[in-house]
Amino acid sequence: MADNINRHVLSWLLGGLGFDFPANHWLGILIAALIHCVLVLHVVAVGALVFIWMERKIAGRIQDRLGPTRVGGKFGWLQTLADGLKLITKEDLMPGAADPLLFKLAPYISLSASYTAYLALPFASGWVGREVNTAAFFVLAVLGLEVFGVILAGYASGSKWSLFGGMREAAQVVSYEVPLGLCVIVPVMICGTMNLVTIADMQKGFANNWLIFNDPFTFLLFWVYFTCAMASVNRAPFDLAEAESELVAGFHTEYSGLRWSLFFMAEYGSMFVVSGLAAILFFGGWHGPIPLFQSLAYEMGEVDWRWGGYLANLAGCLNFIIKTVIGVTVMIWVRWTLPRLRIDQVITMCWKYCVPIAAFCFMGALAWQTLGLPTPARVNRTEVRESWSVVRELQKPVAPPEDVKSGRTAQDRDRVESPEAGRQASLSVGSEAAGARSAQTLGGRG
Amino acid sequence: MLDAINWHSFFFLLFGALTCAFALGVLLSSNVVRMAFYLVISLASTAALFILAGATFVGAMQIMIYVGGTLVLLIFGVMLTAQAAFVSMKTKSSDWVLAALGGGMLLALLVVTALSVPEWRSPTRDAGQVAAVAGDSATQLGWSLVGVRVDKSNQPNALLRNGMSGYLLPFEIISMHLLVVLVGAAYLARTRKKVGVRVVGGVDEADSIPSSSMEVVR
Numbered sequence: 001m002a003d004n005i006n007r008h009v010l011s012w013l014l015g016g017l018g019f020d021f022p023a024n025h026w027l028g029i030l031i032a033a034l035i036h037c038v039l040v041l042h043v044v045a046v047g048a049l050v051f052i053w054m055e056r057k058i059a060g061r062i063q064d065r066l067g068p069t070r071v072g073g074k075f076g077w078l079q080t081l082a083d084g085l086k087l088i089t090k091e092d093l094m095p096g097a098a099d100p101l102l103f104k105l106a107p108y109i110s111l112s113a114s115y116t117a118y119l120a121l122p123f124a125s126g127w128v129g130r131e132v133n134t135a136a137f138f139v140l141a142v143l144g145l146e147v148f149g150v151i152l153a154g155y156a157s158g159s160k161w162s163l164f165g166g167m168r169e170a171a172q173v174v175s176y177e178v179p180l181g182l183c184v185i186v187p188v189m190i191c192g193t194m195n196l197v198t199i200a201d202m203q204k205g206f207a208n209n210w211l212i213f214n215d216p217f218t219f220l221l222f223w224v225y226f227t228c229a230m231a232s233v234n235r236a237p238f239d240l241a242e243a244e245s246e247l248v249a250g251f252h253t254e255y256s257g258l259r260w261s262l263f264f265m266a267e268y269g270s271m272f273v274v275s276g277l278a279a280i281l282f283f284g285g286w287h288g289p290i291p292l293f294q295s296l297a298y299e300m301g302e303v304d305w306r307w308g309g310y311l312a313n314l315a316g317c318l319n320f321i322i323k324t325v326i327g328v329t330v331m332i333w334v335r336w337t338l339p340r341l342r343i344d345q346v347i348t349m350c351w352k353y354c355v356p357i358a359a360f361c362f363m364g365a366l367a368w369q370t371l372g373l374p375t376p377a378r379v380n381r382t383e384v385r386e387s388w389s390v391v392r393e394l395q396k397p398v399a400p401p402e403d404v405k406s407g408r409t410a411q412d413r414d415r416v417e418s419p420e421a422g423r424q425a426s427l428s429v430g431s432e433a434a435g436a437r438s439a440q441t442l443g444g445r446g
Numbered sequence: 447m448l449d450a451i452n453w454h455s456f457f458f459l460l461f462g463a464l465t466c467a468f469a470l471g472v473l474l475s476s477n478v479v480r481m482a483f484y485l486v487i488s489l490a491s492t493a494a495l496f497i498l499a500g501a502t503f504v505g506a507m508q509i510m511i512y513v514g515g516t517l518v519l520l521i522f523g524v525m526l527t528a529q530a531a532f533v534s535m536k537t538k539s540s541d542w543v544l545a546a547l548g549g550g551m552l553l554a555l556l557v558v559t560a561l562s563v564p565e566w567r568s569p570t571r572d573a574g575q576v577a578a579v580a581g582d583s584a585t586q587l588g589w590s591l592v593g594v595r596v597d598k599s600n601q602p603n604a605l606l607r608n609g610m611s612g613y614l615l616p617f618e619i620i621s622m623h624l625l626v627v628l629v630g631a632a633y634l635a636r637t638r639k640k641v642g643v644r645v646v647g648g649v650d651e652a653d654s655i656p657s658s659s660m661e662v663v664r
Contacts, residue, residue, distance in 0.1 A: 102483060134584045138506040144514035148486060151518065155479055155525050163525065170522040174515065194584060 036129060040118045044111075048268040052080045055332050062336040090257035097158030098254065106156060107255070107262035110149025114269035117142045121276050122197045124286045124316040125298065135196040136184055139277055140177075143232065146270055147173040149263070150234070150241055150251050157254040165250030169234060169241035172346055176231040179354035183225035186218060186365045187211050187281040193385055196277075200285025202384045207289040208376040212282040215375055217364035222282045224358050226330075229274035231346065233267060236335035240343055268328075275327025276320070283323050286316030457498055464491040476535050482521045489513050503584040591617060 053068070056079060060067025072078025094103055119142075120135040122128035132138050147169055154166015190211060191199045203209045212222050231238040242250030252263050279285055293315045296308035341349065368375075464487065471484035489512045497505035560566060589595075593612030 099477070099479070102480065105483075132502050134503045134506050137510070138502065141506045141510035141514060144510065144518075145490075147514075147518060148521075151521055151525070152479075152483060155521070167522065167525065170518055170525075174518055174522075177514070 040129060041115070043118065043272065044115055044265055044269040047272050048265045049080045049084070051268045051271070051328055051332075052083070052264070053077055054329065055335075056080075058329070058332050059336045062333070084261065087257050087261045092257050092259065093254070095158050095254050099156040099158065102152050102156035103254075104259075106149045106153035107259045107266075108149070109152065110146050110266035111262045111269070113142055113145035113149065114266040114273065116145075117270070117273045120196065121273060122200065122280070122285070123320055124313040125197060125201060127313060127317060128197060131195070131197055134194045136188055136194045136199070136277070136281070139196075139273065140181060140184060143270060143273060144173065144177055146233075146266060149266065153255065153263070154241075154251040157251075159254050161247045161249070161253045162251050165241040165243070165247050165253070168243075168343055169251060171343070172238065172240060172350075173232055173234075175347055175350040176228050176354070179224060179350060179358045180228040180232055182355065182358035182362055183221055183228060184277075184281065186221055186362055189362075190214060190218070190365065190369060191381060191385065193388075195388075196280050196285070198385055198388045200280045200287065201388065202379065202381040203284035203377075204287040204294070204384070205291055205379050207284070209287070209379045210282065210284040213376050215365060215368040215373065217361040217368060218282065221358065221361040221365070222278070224354050224361065225278060225282070226327075228350075228354055228358075229278065230331055230334065231350070233270040233274055235267075235271065235331050237338040237341050238346055239335075239340060240346060243340060245340070271328050271331055272324055275324040275331070278327055279320055279323040285323075286313075286320040288316075288319045454498070458495065461491045461494040461498065464488070465495065478524050478535060479521065482517065482524050485520075486513055486517050489517065503587060 053076070057067040057075070059065075068076030068079035070076055071082045094100065117139045119129045120132040120138045122131070122135070128135075150169045151166045154162045154164075154169065157163075187199060188194050191202050193199060199211075203211055207213070211218055213219065234241055240250075242252065244250075247253070252260055255263065293312040297312035297316075298306075298309035367373075468484040468488040468491070472481045472488065475481045475484060490509065493505045493508035493513065495505075496502075496508055590613050593614065595612065
């Protein structure tokens with residue numbers, strides 16, 4: 001993308017003034033990075049705007065009310081904007097007993113942890129902030145940091161309600177990271193990679209290729225994942241940290257105005273991330289129940305931009321967002337249906353139910369894979385993974401061998417590849433990718 | 447203009463400076479919760495250094511285990527015990543001397559070791575080398591667990607190659623060890639039940655607050 005901005009947009013705009021823009025000029029790279037950052041920031045900010053409106057409407061309907069109806073016309077769809085304006089005009093209060101530094105920093109820690117997870121979350125094939133080799137693990141690790149903001153807010157407020165909220169959150173999140181990790185391991189094990197782009201592409205085609213239908217154990221596992229995900233993003237019925245009926249408002253009792261709303265943006269951002277992770281790990285990511293756009297999509301390893309591929313990616317991105325929003329909607333639905341659990345019930349749920357069931361499903365899925373029992377999937381997952389790894393290997397910049405150290409490293413890599421060479425040659429996609437060898441990365445065409 | 451900057455070195459220095467600065471903050475702060483918070487930033491910057499070096503798996507592991515797991519528990523424990531004595535901790539001067547002696551010796555050793563490798567003395571401007579190092583480290587780790595040591599496969603001495611088996615056995619030993627520790631901790635921490643009295647696993651914190659004060663607040 002930076003390449004296109006430099007060569008076409010900037011050269012056209014400023015070329016007349018005597019500036020020269022080669023393909024890797026820093027201005028183009030900066031603009032491309034800014035566009036991506038702003039887009040992802042809007043998934044968090046505008047997403048929160050829409051989700052809060054949805055939450056109000058769904059809560060209203062479930063409680064036999066109408067929800068907001070007046071602000072902004074028929075469905076009250078500007079209600080959140082009005083709420084936001086109200087929050088901005090509120091006085092920014094801080095209790096006298098608070099720790100000023102930590103009190104002010106806590107909301108930003110929560111929000112930035114939630115936002116960092118988007119760095120590795122792909123929205124369509126190649127549409128990802130940074131394609132991380134260990135993306136599934138990275139997203140989980142970063143999401144776990146959100147709890148820090150909550151704990152620090154609880155401590156720094158200098159209030160008993162807040163401290164109780166923070167303590168509960170700490171106990172809950174540390175416990176639920178265990179089953180959540182176990183649930184994510186199973187799709188990673190079936191796919192043999194932690195790269196989310198590859199995992200989603202290994203489920204392409206019809207819905208029968210989705211990992212949730214791979215075997216009965218993954219089907220069961222998804223529900224465990226969803227429960228744990230809800231607990232880890234602190235949503236009802238696991239919202240003990242803010243339990244209004246007991247703790248006034250829990251960890252954010254002392255917060256008001258914009259700082260308070262940052263916590264909520266973080267919460268809705270994390271809800272989107274865990275739902276997106278569920279969509280990629282279990283529901284094929286951007287590969288829909290019916291592959292309408294598959295004929296248009298980019299071939300693996302294709303680097304040149306074209307309309308058909310762009311359209312397919314856009315449709316895939318929409319598909320992914322729809323799946324994710326369905327996940328968020330279910331979370332909202334559950335929130336207004338189930339009563340809040342007690343802290344002992346939350347911990348029991350984790351250690352006595354979620355962890356054993358997840359471990360059982362892990363063993364079951366492992367056995368299913370090892371014994372080669374029948375699965376409805378009709379896609380050759382290994383072939384997709386191997387062709388992706390070939391494509392990525394070809395797109396790496398090649399190390400010049402003159403330096404002693406880099407020469408050794410390059411040798412290492414050749415040696416690793418050599419036993420696989422026969423297998424790679426047999427893949428037709430691999431040889432196509434060799435033809436499309438280029439210094440451009442996959443993200444370049446986005 | 448901006449091409450003249452070695453961005454890799456720039457970010458290395460940035461995150462290195464962050465790590466050191468907040469490590470100093472841990473030392474110099476007197477509030478125990480702030481210390482824990484500075485430690486969070488210091489360890490997270492270390493994770494950033496790992497990721498910068500191409501070891502994304504180790505970086506994510508650092509965040510998951512140290513920042514996400516250990517430090518949450520640390521802060522959890524600290525918050526339970528954060529009484530007046532820990533809010534302004536005073537370090538004795540004898541502690542300072544001892545710590546300076548121990549830390550200084552370790553620092554001297556590390557600096558000498560780091561400078562003894564000629565390739566580490568000055569940053570290279572070779573983008574290809576960076577890319578080659580920043581390879582698929584997670585896959586290599588996975589291979590070594592099943593016994594294929596990618597990093598040592600070009601060892602010329604055949605005798606040495608035998609000693610470079612995979613990491614599966616050490617991994618299993620550590621896993622079993624941790625499991626035993628976990629079971630032991632659970633055994634030590636469990637509630638001693640009296641015969642005939644049923645103890646509920648966790649007591650709701652709100653119960654410990656007198657109900658009259660709750661009425662006043664509302």
